[in-house]
Each structure stands twice: as C-alpha cells, then as structure tokens.
Amino acid sequence: MLDGVISAVDRIWRPLCESSLSSSHHGGRACCSWPAARRRSTEATQARRAAQRTLETRDELNSQQRPLADDILKVSSVGLGGPYNALLRSPELGERMFALLDYLRFNTSVPRRLNEFAILIQARLWTSQVEWLAHYPIALREGVTAPTLADLKAGRRPASMKADEAAVYDLCMEISTTHKVTDATYARAARVLNEQQLVDLLTLSGTYATLAMVMNGFQQELPPGTEAPLQPLR
Secondary structure: OHHHHHHHHHHHHHHHHHHHHHHHOOOOOOOOOHHHHHHHHHHHHHHHHHHHOOOOOHHHOOOOHHHHHHHHHHHOOOOOOOHHHHHOOOHHHHHHHHHHHHHHHHHOOOOHHHHHHHHHHHHHHOOOHHHHHHHHHHHHHHOOOHHHHHHHHOOOOOOOOOHHHHHHHHHHHHHHHHOOOOHHHHHHHHHHOOHHHHHHHHHHHHHHHHHHHHHHHOOOOOOOOOOOOOOOOO
C-alpha cells in the first residue's frame, strides 16, 4: 500500500518539480528538488514500516517495555501485535492504557455481550481490522448473533438486534457520528443501562476509537495468516 502511495506521489510531484526547475533556467527560482522530495518520501515510508513491524521477542524490548509486554501476553489474542505494538513504543502510556483496558474489558459494569458489541461498532466505524478480528469471535461467544454482526459488518443498522443491543447501537453511533446524544437516544439507553454502565460504555467507545486511530495511523499490519475482514464504508 505504501509503495502505491509513493508511486502516486511520484506521478504528481515529479512533473511539478520538473516544471519548477525548468522555470529556474529562465530566471525563476526552483521551488523543489525531485530527488530531495523522493528521498524524504522514502525516509517517511521506512520510518512507518519500522513502526509497523511487531516487536516479537523480549530481546527486542528494553527494560521499561518488558514488564508491559509480559502483562499483554497474558490476555492478548494477537500477541504483541495490534494496538500493543504501538503502545510498546510509549511504554508509560502503554501501561496506563493497559490498565484502562483491563477495567473496560474485564471489570466493567456493562454486560459482556453489550461490551463486545460496542467494541465492534467502533471497529466498523473506523474500519479497524485488528479490532474486528480480535473481538468478532468473542462477541459471538457472548451471544451477539451472526446476522446482527453481518449487518454491522456491511455498514447497515442491524435488523435483528435485541432491545438492549439497539439502545447501545443507537447511542454509540450517534455520539460517534454527530458528537452529541439526543434526549430520545439517551432515554432509550437509560432504560436498559444505569448511570455507571452508561459512563463505562461511552468510555469504552472512546477508548476503542483511540486504539483504532493509533492502528490506522501506523497502518498496523494484520496478524500473519489473516485477511482484512472489513471493506471501507461508503
């Protein structure tokens, strides 16, 4: 994908630079140098690929990263990949985020079925492949039906949701797409969740949006042997 981006930049940027250089021969001043621009693009690509590469062994980790990696490996279905690959690059942030995730996943007040459904809503909104791969089987196991998740995956409002799932879906979608919640949507959610559960649910949604943003920003690679499950939303 990155090679394709470089090729696209090559097609657009080279003629502009050559035109600028041509103008400089007639008394103008060149605004760019194609070799320098290409070099900067290559360096940026190499830097991103280095950040994408999963830190696979403890020997690659420093003394601050290793304790965090040990905790991650106790619970992670993707090893040190997924969001953990980026968080290990900022281990103090990683430790704090890991503690937050421990609460939001394993100690939250939100029922596990609704919790996993809410995570997959963010995965779908952000086309976060690793989040979907990791949490889709958990959501099924916790009782979210396959037809509901098939609709969500396709970008449709699921037709077969239970009443509490519909309330969670509407709340999470509304806050994520409009950045506010109407009184009617809040009232529906408040009929199935108490105040603590609403706080936990909204915090979960924001946290998994953050993780998706980090993974998308680094174009995090998928686990070996897997294919991207999600198509971009239209």
